[in-house]
Amino acid sequence: MIGVVDSRTAPGLRARPVAVPVCWAATVLVFVLVVAMQAVKGDWLPPDISVSQYGVGSTGWVFSAFLVVLGVSTLLWWTRSPRARTSLVLLVAGALGCMVTAVVRTDPGGLQQSWTAKVHMAGSVLALVCLPLGMRILLAASRAALRRAGLLVTWGSALALILLLLAAFGLDTAGLGPQDSWAMWQAVAVVLDLALLLVVGAGLTRLRPADDRVDRSTGS
Template identity: 50%
Template sequence: MKSWWRAGVALAVVSTVAAIAMQAVAGQWFPPPVSVSQYGIGPWGWLFSVFVVTMSAAPLVLERCSPRPSPAVRGFLWTGLAGALVMAVVRTDTGGAQASWNAKVHMIGSIFCLAFVPLGMVTALWLRGGAARVVGLLEIAVVEVAIVLLLAAAAGLDTAGLGPTRSWAFWQAVASVVCVLMVVTMAVALRPPGGGRRELLEDHTRPDAPVGGDASILVQEDPVSTRALREHH
């Protein structure tokens, strides 16, 4: 389980580094003038591909650490990852006209990615419960508002006070950043428990948990705590 968690965190780190690098080499920081997909055009377009694929793959890997695995969560995340792979392979048009077939295919991929990856993550966080559920709901609310305003900008409305085109790019950037934050939330919420004193916090309903016995046997590799507990009894 820890190996899955480390792999998911590694993907999240790569995604963040790629996101920063693609903006730096383009000389255009969020929000971009046209759209996030424009980072995929040119010799450094592979950084955009790395960003969208690793950002979408990270939650799928982290979900393997969930104490409540869900086929629905994995279905959402696999669908979103498929959309990300389409975005990574099929480029959009320069300038954001989206007149060519490849630009339209890219746009379809982005819709699936932006819709299903956050949906999968918030479902996983909902199943985790506690603070993770609350934070996940707040994050998905921001993503959904951004998508609505993004679509309104696509219809010609100035939803960010930057003009329709820049408003589209602004809300797309907002949704992308919050998706990255949702990956971080998943990493924190699904981090596997450690050893040593943390064993005291393990679920007492485990099949191997002692019933009515000395609580000190739950402590591993911590002789000081073991001695203190025995003296207490």
């Protein structure tokens, strides 16, 4: 299903494309913030406990800013693509997941016993599932090499999520113990999603004019 492009477009969507430099500025800011959130914590990927722990404490706002800008940047790139309804739905869902994860903090120490920690986890799962799928669809009109690269990264992200889920059930999927496996596969999923964001940027920046004038009524 990851490689299938939905050809249905969202009727009535005529948002003006955001300028490429603005899209890239948001993308660069995502990478600045992901480095900053690790630096202020002194905990580099893969984290000691989990990626969500970057949001705990007085420096948690950097983690929150990273997630918000990540969600926004994918939507900015969407304005420059042939806009299939499925991609918009997935990216909005992923951005909402980022927002929930940014605003609702997890428990310190990674126990995830409170209701806020459970809401935080639900938001992170939504983001980790929907964002890569939505970004993959954005590459529909890009060059073949970039489409293949996007598909490869998306499958890698999906595999990381499966191994992450198995680690959550107590399986040692990385040979590091369940907890460290959980942290490692979280980090792998995040890094792959960031790599996919770069592929999307490259694909939509390099669209030929003929590709960019896709019929919005058919999505072809």
